[in-house]
Amino acid sequence: MDDWNDAEQRVERAAELFEQQRWHEAMEELRAATSINPYNSTWFYNLGITLDQLGRQDEAIEAYQNAISIDPNDLQAMLRLGSDYHELGRHKDALRTLEQIEAIDATHEPAYCGRILIYAQLRQHQRAEEMFYLARLYKEHCPDCYYNIGVSLAARKFYDKAIYCWHRALDLETTYPQAHLRIAEALWDKGDLELARHHFLEALRQDPGDTTTLLDLADLLIDLGRREEAGEKIRRAVELRPDDPAGHYSLGRWLVHHEKDAEAEFSLRRAIQLDPTYPGAHLHLAKIFQRRHETTDARQQLRAEMLLRPDDPQILMDLANLLVDLGETRSAMACLKRLVQIDPTSARAWQNLAVVQFMRRRFEEGIVSSHEALHCDPNNIMAIHNLALALGRMGQFGEALEQARHGRIKAPKDVSLQRLEMRMRAMSMISKLRAAIRRILKVKSLT
Numbered sequence: 001m002d003d004w005n006d007a008e009q010r011v012e013r014a015a016e017l018f019e020q021q022r023w024h025e026a027m028e029e030l031r032a033a034t035s036i037n038p039y040n041s042t043w044f045y046n047l048g049i050t051l052d053q054l055g056r057q058d059e060a061i062e063a064y065q066n067a068i069s070i071d072p073n074d075l076q077a078m079l080r081l082g083s084d085y086h087e088l089g090r091h092k093d094a095l096r097t098l099e100q101i102e103a104i105d106a107t108h109e110p111a112y113c114g115r116i117l118i119y120a121q122l123r124q125h126q127r128a129e130e131m132f133y134l135a136r137l138y139k140e141h142c143p144d145c146y147y148n149i150g151v152s153l154a155a156r157k158f159y160d161k162a163i164y165c166w167h168r169a170l171d172l173e174t175t176y177p178q179a180h181l182r183i184a185e186a187l188w189d190k191g192d193l194e195l196a197r198h199h200f201l202e203a204l205r206q207d208p209g210d211t212t213t214l215l216d217l218a219d220l221l222i223d224l225g226r227r228e229e230a231g232e233k234i235r236r237a238v239e240l241r242p243d244d245p246a247g248h249y250s251l252g253r254w255l256v257h258h259e260k261d262a263e264a265e266f267s268l269r270r271a272i273q274l275d276p277t278y279p280g281a282h283l284h285l286a287k288i289f290q291r292r293h294e295t296t297d298a299r300q301q302l303r304a305e306m307l308l309r310p311d312d313p314q315i316l317m318d319l320a321n322l323l324v325d326l327g328e329t330r331s332a333m334a335c336l337k338r339l340v341q342i343d344p345t346s347a348r349a350w351q352n353l354a355v356v357q358f359m360r361r362r363f364e365e366g367i368v369s370s371h372e373a374l375h376c377d378p379n380n381i382m383a384i385h386n387l388a389l390a391l392g393r394m395g396q397f398g399e400a401l402e403q404a405r406h407g408r409i410k411a412p413k414d415v416s417l418q419r420l421e422m423r424m425r426a427m428s429m430i431s432k433l434r435a436a437i438r439r440i441l442k443v444k445s446l447t
Contacts, residue, residue: 007036023053041070057084109139120152128152143172159186211237245274347377
């Protein structure tokens with residue numbers, strides 16, 4: 001009996017420690033209590049919550065599983081379990097857990113609400129919308145539902161609808177986490193930069209220490225041409241989180257633009273020291289070395305960046321451009337092929353790939369890439385110009401002339417296209433003349 005009383009007292013002590021946010025001590029008390037009495041589902045549930053506060057989701061999952069094994073109808077433990085599965089990227093386990101809640105109580109709205117975001121992240125947007133409307137049958141005004149379906153809508157580039165949903169979440173809960181940030185990102189994608197700035201500032205008012213938002217705001221300010229203000233935000237982020245490589249990388253990139261190479265190199269090396277796999281840091285170091293004409297070091301940094309297999313489109317584009325400048329066209333072509341796999345709708349990526357293929361005298365591949373660029377952007381004059389040149393190099397003067405004329409229709413004042421059309425017309429006439437001469441000579445030889 002004394003042991004059972006001791007367990008109860010430990011749980012009470014854990015509750016006090018939890019209120020004081022002394023998570024580690026609260027966890028120790030709950031572990032001790034559950035080791036004495038391993039049959040109380042509530043204690044395991046509380047242990048799970050405490051472990052979540054410590055960021056120890058794997059251990060929290062075990063605690064919730066113990067709670068559910070004791071009480072198979074513990075819906076709150078199931079919700080927490082599903083949330084932790086989701087946070088760890090175990091989407092199938094999360095969906096299965098939330099479906100179990102629905103099987104126990106089909107009217108339990110969080111079972112549907114929680115699945116909206118999971119389906120959105122799995123790109124199963126129709127299922128996300130089904131969950132949204134099912135959730136509203138049981139709770140019409142839920143800020144989580146509006147926030148989650150907004151994520152799905154934004155992923156499909158339905159920005160106005162997404163912004164509406166996030167505003168609804170804020171109407172229902174004025175300090176809803178991440179809502180202002182999501183709105184800012186959507187407005188930025190729409191091109192409404194000034195209003196996006198306003199929402200970034202609102203997000204920072206809610207959480208002034210959020211360095212990720214500070215750095216995002218700095219990038220937006222750069223797009224607005226407010227570079228000095230952007231630098232202030234970046235330096236503030238570094239001050240708040242000196243152990244975060246993102247801040248040092250952003251500062252290094254900003255310094256590279258301002259040609260403060262010594263300071264930039266220090267910041268970028270600090271980012272790599274904190275995270276050797278941080279994307280873009282080696283790339284910007286390469287820019288510094290290239291500017292100093294230290295080509296061996298520049299190539300070394302570019303190779304280091306490539307080994308990280310970057311998947312950021314801008315990094316891949318910049319990497320390819322630098323490689324071309326250094327004469328590394330084969331590696332540049334590899335980067336651009338990866339880029340068009342990631343973003344096959346980028347006309348610029350296809351156009352640059354075509355240019356590199358032409359540089360390597362792979363004209364047939366370059367012509368295919370040029371057509372892809374024009375499929376993405378039919379008004380891409382540079383792609384039309386390069387395609388006409390390539391066709392001319394392959395002796396297909398008629399098609400080259402057709403492309404040049406096509407470009408002239410779209411850009412009648414383009415001098416380079418005017419010259420190209422005249423050249424292709426002349427080459428086409430010469431080609432026809434030579435063909436006629438060959439036919440005459442062939443006939444004479446037969447007679």
